[in-house]
Amino acid sequence: MSAPSLPWLDAPLQRALQQRAHALLIHGPAGVGQYEFGFALARALLCEAGEGTQRPCGRCTACHLMDTHGHPDFKLLLPEALREPLGWQDEEARKKDAKPSKWIRIEDVRQAIDWTHQSLSRGMAKVLLIHPATAMQEASANALLKTLEEPAPQVRLLLTATDPELLLPTIRSRCQRLALPLPPREAALEWLRERGLAQPAVLLDAAGGRPLEAQALAGEGIDAAAWTALPQRLRQGDATAVAQWPLPRLLETLLKLCHDLMAVAAGGAPRYFPADSLLPGAALPALAQWSRELTQLSRHDEHPWNASLLAESLVAQVAALWPAAKSGTGAGRARVTTLGR
Ligand SMILES: [Zn+2]
Known part of the structure; x- marks a missing residue:
């Protein structure tokens, strides 16, 4: 399953592709698509379309591997509680009935760090997306510091945060920031209309202008x-x-x-x-x-x-x-x- 396409993220995505920083902190209000943006940026960075083609192209092998969650040069760190909502739940985990954790596990962080030192599988880059970075507890964040400071060549780290102030200052200072603003109202309304929401303006206001949040409200029967x-x-x-x-x-x-x-x-x-x-x-x-x-x-x-x-x-x-x-x-x-x- 690929992340939904959110038209208001296209311009920031093309800008982000110009940024050469090895670590990017994607931040902004919740419900405008931080995860979707991070995933689309990873897909664009790994896209194998030739020069002059807008990336991600959506047609090359790398784009398809991203869509099927099988790209060997992409890794995602998520708290357990977000795996199902974002379409990353595997069958085995689905059977557990324990309350899913809202933290990213330190074992996963350590494993991801080791992964960044492995050689490239397809030759474009290795992209590690951490969503949200605020779901790392202090020990995990500290474990990541060295990688943030001196990542292996061709490694790109993408961190998301609704409130970057909740991150360790040492994490913040090692990332270049990329702010995702609220989408223009008309673009958000159009997107909600396309998804069949009745009276989208009411729900968009209810969600404080954040379209994914408006859609979530509708999904909850509100x-x-x-x-x-x-x-x-x-x-x-x-x-x-x-x-x-x-x-x-x-x-x-x-x-x-x-x-x-x-x-x-x-x-x-x-x-x-x-x-x-x-x-x-x-x-x-x-x-x-x-x-x-x-x-x-x-x-x-x-x-x-x-x-x-x-x-x-x-x-x-x-x-x-x-x-x-x-x-x-x-x-x-x-x-x-x-x-x-
Ligand atoms: Zn592609």
């Missing part, structure tokens, strides 16, 4: 209609709206809702939700407090407590942001006011 209805359902304390959501997704969504409610309360425009889906009237001090609590919660990425109980109490917090309505029609009146602005 379509534009569900997203638009969400603030109102949460306002009513309807926990079934988010019952099947993984906790990180819920926390991130509540942070977005909180951001937008604060923006609206301060007279600004929302960023993630359609303006007419948001009820005004939540008090700024309550929102500020809620924002602090959510931020604190989202820093714990492994939650030891009962996730569904936590989800329920989080939803109850949303409903409490608005002063209690005097009658059952309070929410309805507020919504009419919003629509009439």
